[in-house]
Amino acid sequence: MALRLTPQMKQRVTRRTLEMLQRSLGYFPELKDAVITIGYTRKHLGSATVIYRKGELYRLIIRLRVRKVTYHTIGHELTHLVQGLAYGERFGTRSADPERIPTGETQCDIWTLARDPLFLDDPPTYIKMPRIMRQRWPDYAESVRELCIAAIDKRHTQRQYIRWLEQEIAQLAKTPTREKSSEAAQLLLPFVI
Numbered sequence: 001m002a003l004r005l006t007p008q009m010k011q012r013v014t015r016r017t018l019e020m021l022q023r024s025l026g027y028f029p030e031l032k033d034a035v036i037t038i039g040y041t042r043k044h045l046g047s048a049t050v051i052y053r054k055g056e057l058y059r060l061i062i063r064l065r066v067r068k069v070t071y072h073t074i075g076h077e078l079t080h081l082v083q084g085l086a087y088g089e090r091f092g093t094r095s096a097d098p099e100r101i102p103t104g105e106t107q108c109d110i111w112t113l114a115r116d117p118l119f120l121d122d123p124p125t126y127i128k129m130p131r132i133m134r135q136r137w138p139d140y141a142e143s144v145r146e147l148c149i150a151a152i153d154k155r156h157t158q159r160q161y162i163r164w165l166e167q168e169i170a171q172l173a174k175t176p177t178r179e180k181s182s183e184a185a186q187l188l189l190p191f192v193i
């Protein structure tokens, strides 16, 4: 895979951002032969564009804010590129590939979290979750990822898999997290000794 930076991005990119991009791309074998244009945005966390001309893939672009960029945002935008590539392939095929990532923002979040724990460094934007989960995201991230993987497994048999996922996530917010239970264990320690 190759990265091409826009002039605007060249001025702003840091070594850290480049390393984050390269590391993230390692988890996207679908993009390994692609040339990806990396642009800069200050309006959003990020954006992604897949351009076709006359049915041919013409350009893959993601735009990122350099300041405080997260693996989660990079992963989310790369997932959009994979979604866009699948859209292009549809021109020539009739049957839907069951492994294809469906389009949509919530779907993009689900498949990004499921892809690798690397992309858990920030909560997702579009999956509905209780506020406490966003505030204490590191306590919940792994469990939410497991639910995303389970939801992806369910989608062939359960059309409402996103609703299922969001219900499970709401339930999870009501159950004690691992950190809470370790606090409880610490409180018990004086009695043990």
Ligand SMILES: [Zn+2]
Residues within 6 Å of the ligand: 076, 080, 105, 108
């Ligand atoms: Zn998005």
